[in-house]
Amino acid sequence: MxxxxxxxxxxxxxxxxxxxxxxxxxxxxxxxxxxxxxxxxxxxxxxxxxxxxxxxxxxxxSSSEEPSGRGRPxxxxxxVADSAHYIGIKISINEIRLMLGNYAGEVTKQFSVQLNTSALSPQQLVHELSGEVQRFIDKHHLQMAELKGIGLAVQGVVDQQHGGILWSPAFRQAQPGLAEALSQRFNLPALIANDADCLALALHTQPRYRDTKDLIAIQLGYGVGMGLIQNGQLYLGSRGAIAEFGHTKVSLDGPLCRCGARGCLEAYLGDYALLRDASAFVTLPPGDPMHPSEEQMQYIQKQASLGNENILHIYQQAGRMLGLGLSNLMALYNPEKIVISGPGVRAAPLSQDPIQEALQESLLPYLRDTDCVETHHWNEDLTGKGIIAMLQKMSD
Amino acid sequence: MxxxxxxxxxxxxxxxxxxxxxxxxxxxxxxxxxxxxxxxxxxxxxxxxxxxxxxxxxxxxSSSEEPSGRGRPxxxxxxVADSAHYIGIKISINEIRLMLGNYAGEVTKQFSVQLNTSALSPQQLVHELSGEVQRFIDKHHLQMAELKGIGLAVQGVVDQQHGGILWSPAFRQAQPGLAEALSQRFNLPALIANDADCLALALHTQPRYRDTKDLIAIQLGYGVGMGLIQNGQLYLGSRGAIAEFGHTKVSLDGPLCRCGARGCLEAYLGDYALLRDASAFVTLPPGDPMHPSEEQMQYIQKQASLGNENILHIYQQAGRMLGLGLSNLMALYNPEKIVISGPGVRAAPLSQDPIQEALQESLLPYLRDTDCVETHHWNEDLTGKGIIAMLQKMSD
DNA sequence: CCTCAATAATTTGACTGCTTAATTAAGAAT
DNA sequence: ATTCTTAATTAAGCAGTCAAATTATTGAGG
CATH class of the missing domain: 1.10.10.10 (Winged helix-like DNA-binding domain superfamily/Winged helix DNA-binding domain)
Structure with missing residues (x-):
C-alpha cells in the first residue's frame, strides 16, 4: 500500500x-x-x-497610482519575471523549436532549427538537442543559476515517469532516457510531456478557461492529440501515457490508420489522412506526402472552399467522425468544456456543421443542450506556454 | 478562483x-x-x-496469541465494528434493498422490499423510503447516535452534488432533492451514488485490486454502467455524473437504444437488448419485456449454449461490440485494470472470444499485450459494500 | 531469581505551519 | 495636529509531525 x-x-x-x-x-x-x-x-x-x-x-x-482612498494604501x-528561466523544447517532425520562459510564465524568446529527425538514434538526438540548448544559452547569455529546468513537448506517446518517448511521428525509433540524459548534461531537472497535454495546460491558464475544473483539449494537426484537465489539474494516467483520442474507433472498417488498425478517428481527421484522401482528386503541391506541409493543407482546403465537391466531402466526413468521437468523449468524461485547437482548426468552417449534426445525433438527451464544444484559434502555438507551466508546477 | x-x-x-x-x-x-x-x-x-x-x-x-518472540509484544x-453504523439503500427497478453497514465496512443485515417504483413521485418516493428506513431501524434496534449516514445506490444518472436522480430506469420521472429530504428526515448526512461507482469502489477495496491506482469497473446488467477509480480514488466528474460507457457509440446505424440514439453499446449488451433480439428466435418465458427477469436471461443463455446459432450470434455480436468499446476505453483512459462484473457476466463464456478478438484488432500496438481486462464473478452484490465505503470516506 | 537484551509503545522536545488578535504603518479626512 | 481607516507585521497560541529519549514488557541466560 x-x-x-x-x-x-x-x-x-x-x-x-x-x-x-x-x-x-x-x-x-x-x-x-x-x-x-x-x-x-x-x-x-x-x-x-x-x-x-x-x-x-x-x-x-511602488504604488504611484490613483488615490486609493482612506487607510494605509x-x-x-x-x-519578478526574470528571477527564473525555463527552457522549453518542442519536437516536431523535422523541426525543433527552443523557447525561453520566465518566472511569470511568458515565452520571451523562440528559435527554430530544421533537422532531419526521423533517423536519429537516441545518442544522436541527445547530442543534437544538447548542442542546440547550449547555443541557445550562449546566445541569450543565460546564467545557469537562474535556469530552473528543461521541458520537452513531443508529438506522440511519451513515458513521463521515465522521461522517454515511446512513439512519435518525428522518430523511427523510441527514445528512452531522453529526459535523464538532458538532465545530466545540464544538471537541471528535465521532463517530457505530450504536446496535447501542454495545450491543455496552456488553455487552462487562459482567463476564459481558468475556472474550468474539467477541460479536454483536442489538438488537431498531423495527428489527433488530447490533453485532460481534471479537478483543475492536468491528469496523466498512472502510466504517464493516456488519452489517445485519435485512436478511438469510429467505424469498424474505416480507412487504415498509421497505428495499423482501421477506423481510427485519426485516419479521418489527421492532416496526413486528409491529404491522402484529397490526393485522389487533385494534384497536390510538391512535398513529402507522409509529412504534409502547411502549404499543401492550405491548398486542398482552398479547393474545398472553391467548390470541389469531392474534397468538401472529405472534410464533411471528417467532421461527422469528429462529432461522433466527441459524443463518445462527452459520454465518458462529461467535461465542462472540450476545446479544439491545433493547426487543424483552420478547416473548422468546412466541418463545423457535420460536427454539430453528429454530436446532436449521438448525444445522450441530458447532454444534448450542453454547449461544451468550442474551437480555439491557432494564431500562436500554445505548446510553449504549456511546457513552461508544467516545469513551474514541478519546481515551485 | x-x-x-x-x-x-x-x-x-x-x-x-x-x-x-x-x-x-x-x-x-x-x-x-x-x-x-x-x-x-x-x-x-x-x-x-x-x-x-x-x-x-x-x-x-488482548494479545493471547503465539509467543511473539523477544521484546515487548x-x-x-x-x-470496533459496531461503533458506527451506516444504512445503504440500493434502488433497482421495482425493488429497494436496505443494508446495514458497520464501522469495519461490512454489510451485516439486508432486507429487500418489492415496490412498484416506476410511477413514484418525488414525494411518494421519499415517503416510501423513509418508512422503510424507519422500519429497518426499529427492527434492528439501532441507536440514532451510532447511525452515521444514509447512502443510496441507484442505477442511472445521479447528480451527486445536489443529491438527486436525473434519470433512472426505475423511475419515470427525475427525483431531485432526494438526498436532502432523507437527510432532513433522519437528521443524518445522506448521499446518492451511481451503482457502478459503488461497484468500482467496492472492487477497489478487495485485496486483488487494492493497489491498483487506475481501475475501471464495468457493470453489465439491465444497462451498462461504469465506475472509475483514478489515482487510487473514485472519480466523479465535476458535475457528479460521468462515464456513460453504455452510451458510447460503437456503430453508426446500430439498433435503437432506450436513450433515443442508435448504435449505443448498451443497445447490444444490455439485458433488455439481448432479450429483445433473442425474442425473434425463441418464445420467452413470461415476463415484462421491458424489465427482463433473471429467469428469462438464463433461458436465452441456455438456448445459446445448447446450440441455437441465432442466439449465439447475438451474444457474439455483443461480445465484439464490447471489445470495441473496451478498446476505446483503453485508448482514452489507459487504466491498469478494467474489471467487468454485474449480473451480465453470466454470459461471459459465450462472448469471451469475440471480446478478445475485437480488442486485439482495435488496440494500439503498444497496448496490445497489456492484459488488463478481466471479469469478476457476481456471486454477491458489491453495491452495498461500495455505498458503505463511500459513506465512510465522507464521514471519517 | 535476577539481570540483560530486544522490541513495542509512549513521552518529550524541537520544529514548522496556520490562525487570531494586537500592534504598527501610512496615508486621508477633518 | 489629530483622528480615522485600512494594510501589513508581529506576537501568542494551537495543531501536527518527527526524532530521540524513556518506559514497558517480555524472552534468554546465568
Whole structure:
C-alpha cells in the first residue's frame, strides 16, 4: 500500500504554489487581495510572500497610482519575471523549436532549427538537442543559476515517469532516457510531456478557461492529440501515457490508420489522412506526402472552399467522425468544456456543421443542450506556454 | 478562483483516514505495523490511535496469541465494528434493498422490499423510503447516535452534488432533492451514488485490486454502467455524473437504444437488448419485456449454449461490440485494470472470444499485450459494500 | 531469581505551519 | 495636529509531525 501521508512542509509548498499561481494569473496584487482570493490569513500571506521577496521572485510595486482612498494604501506585489528561466523544447517532425520562459510564465524568446529527425538514434538526438540548448544559452547569455529546468513537448506517446518517448511521428525509433540524459548534461531537472497535454495546460491558464475544473483539449494537426484537465489539474494516467483520442474507433472498417488498425478517428481527421484522401482528386503541391506541409493543407482546403465537391466531402466526413468521437468523449468524461485547437482548426468552417449534426445525433438527451464544444484559434502555438507551466508546477 | 488551501487539521484528517482504512483492509494491526505501512512516525500513530480508542472506534486486542518472540509484544488494534453504523439503500427497478453497514465496512443485515417504483413521485418516493428506513431501524434496534449516514445506490444518472436522480430506469420521472429530504428526515448526512461507482469502489477495496491506482469497473446488467477509480480514488466528474460507457457509440446505424440514439453499446449488451433480439428466435418465458427477469436471461443463455446459432450470434455480436468499446476505453483512459462484473457476466463464456478478438484488432500496438481486462464473478452484490465505503470516506 | 537484551509503545522536545488578535504603518479626512 | 481607516507585521497560541529519549514488557541466560 502506498502512503500519501501529508506533513507540514507540504502545506507550505501548496500554499506557496497557490499564491504564485494566483499572481501569475491575476497580475500584481496586494497582500490583502491575495489573502481574500486564496482565503489564506494575512499573516500567512505575509510569511510566504516575504520569503519569496527575499528570494527575489517577488517585488513590491511602488504604488504611484490613483488615490486609493482612506487607510494605509495597499502595496501590490508582482512577480519578478526574470528571477527564473525555463527552457522549453518542442519536437516536431523535422523541426525543433527552443523557447525561453520566465518566472511569470511568458515565452520571451523562440528559435527554430530544421533537422532531419526521423533517423536519429537516441545518442544522436541527445547530442543534437544538447548542442542546440547550449547555443541557445550562449546566445541569450543565460546564467545557469537562474535556469530552473528543461521541458520537452513531443508529438506522440511519451513515458513521463521515465522521461522517454515511446512513439512519435518525428522518430523511427523510441527514445528512452531522453529526459535523464538532458538532465545530466545540464544538471537541471528535465521532463517530457505530450504536446496535447501542454495545450491543455496552456488553455487552462487562459482567463476564459481558468475556472474550468474539467477541460479536454483536442489538438488537431498531423495527428489527433488530447490533453485532460481534471479537478483543475492536468491528469496523466498512472502510466504517464493516456488519452489517445485519435485512436478511438469510429467505424469498424474505416480507412487504415498509421497505428495499423482501421477506423481510427485519426485516419479521418489527421492532416496526413486528409491529404491522402484529397490526393485522389487533385494534384497536390510538391512535398513529402507522409509529412504534409502547411502549404499543401492550405491548398486542398482552398479547393474545398472553391467548390470541389469531392474534397468538401472529405472534410464533411471528417467532421461527422469528429462529432461522433466527441459524443463518445462527452459520454465518458462529461467535461465542462472540450476545446479544439491545433493547426487543424483552420478547416473548422468546412466541418463545423457535420460536427454539430453528429454530436446532436449521438448525444445522450441530458447532454444534448450542453454547449461544451468550442474551437480555439491557432494564431500562436500554445505548446510553449504549456511546457513552461508544467516545469513551474514541478519546481515551485 | 477556488482556493484549495491546506491547513493543519486537514493533515490530521487525512492521516486518520489513512490509518482507519489500513485497518479496514489489513485487519487488526499493531501500532508499529501501522507505522510501517503508512510510514507515519510511531508518535503520530500513537496520537491518532489513542484518540480513536477514546472515541470507541478502536480497541486493543488482548494479545493471547503465539509467543511473539523477544521484546515487548505488540498489541494489535482492531476496529470496533459496531461503533458506527451506516444504512445503504440500493434502488433497482421495482425493488429497494436496505443494508446495514458497520464501522469495519461490512454489510451485516439486508432486507429487500418489492415496490412498484416506476410511477413514484418525488414525494411518494421519499415517503416510501423513509418508512422503510424507519422500519429497518426499529427492527434492528439501532441507536440514532451510532447511525452515521444514509447512502443510496441507484442505477442511472445521479447528480451527486445536489443529491438527486436525473434519470433512472426505475423511475419515470427525475427525483431531485432526494438526498436532502432523507437527510432532513433522519437528521443524518445522506448521499446518492451511481451503482457502478459503488461497484468500482467496492472492487477497489478487495485485496486483488487494492493497489491498483487506475481501475475501471464495468457493470453489465439491465444497462451498462461504469465506475472509475483514478489515482487510487473514485472519480466523479465535476458535475457528479460521468462515464456513460453504455452510451458510447460503437456503430453508426446500430439498433435503437432506450436513450433515443442508435448504435449505443448498451443497445447490444444490455439485458433488455439481448432479450429483445433473442425474442425473434425463441418464445420467452413470461415476463415484462421491458424489465427482463433473471429467469428469462438464463433461458436465452441456455438456448445459446445448447446450440441455437441465432442466439449465439447475438451474444457474439455483443461480445465484439464490447471489445470495441473496451478498446476505446483503453485508448482514452489507459487504466491498469478494467474489471467487468454485474449480473451480465453470466454470459461471459459465450462472448469471451469475440471480446478478445475485437480488442486485439482495435488496440494500439503498444497496448496490445497489456492484459488488463478481466471479469469478476457476481456471486454477491458489491453495491452495498461500495455505498458503505463511500459513506465512510465522507464521514471519517 | 535476577539481570540483560530486544522490541513495542509512549513521552518529550524541537520544529514548522496556520490562525487570531494586537500592534504598527501610512496615508486621508477633518 | 489629530483622528480615522485600512494594510501589513508581529506576537501568542494551537495543531501536527518527527526524532530521540524513556518506559514497558517480555524472552534468554546465568
Amino acid at each position: 502506498v502512503s500519501p501521508k501529508t506533513d507540514t512542509e507540504q502545506i507550505r509548498r501548496e500554499n506557496r504554489r497557490l499564491l504564485v499561481e494566483t499572481l501569475r494569473h491575476q497580475g500584481p496584487l496586494a497582500r490583502v487581495e491575495l489573502g481574500a482570493i486564496t482565503s489564506l490569513s494575512p499573516a500567512t500571506v505575509t510569511a510566504i510572500t516575504s520569503e519569496l521577496v527575499a528570494q527575489g521572485h517577488l517585488q513590491e510595486l 495597499r502595496v501590490a506585489l508582482s512577480l | 477556488v482556493s484549495p488551501k491546506t491547513d493543519t487539521e486537514q493533515i490530521r484528517r487525512e492521516n486518520r483516514r489513512l490509518l482507519v482504512e489500513t485497518l479496514r483492509h489489513q485487519g487488526p494491526l499493531a501500532r508499529v505495523e501501522l507505522g510501517a505501512i503508512t510510514s507515519l512516525s510511531p508518535a503520530t500513530v500513537t496520537a491518532i490511535t489513542s484518540e480513536l480508542v477514546a472515541q470507541g472506534h478502536l480497541q486493543e486486542l 505488540r498489541v494489535a488494534l482492531s476496529l
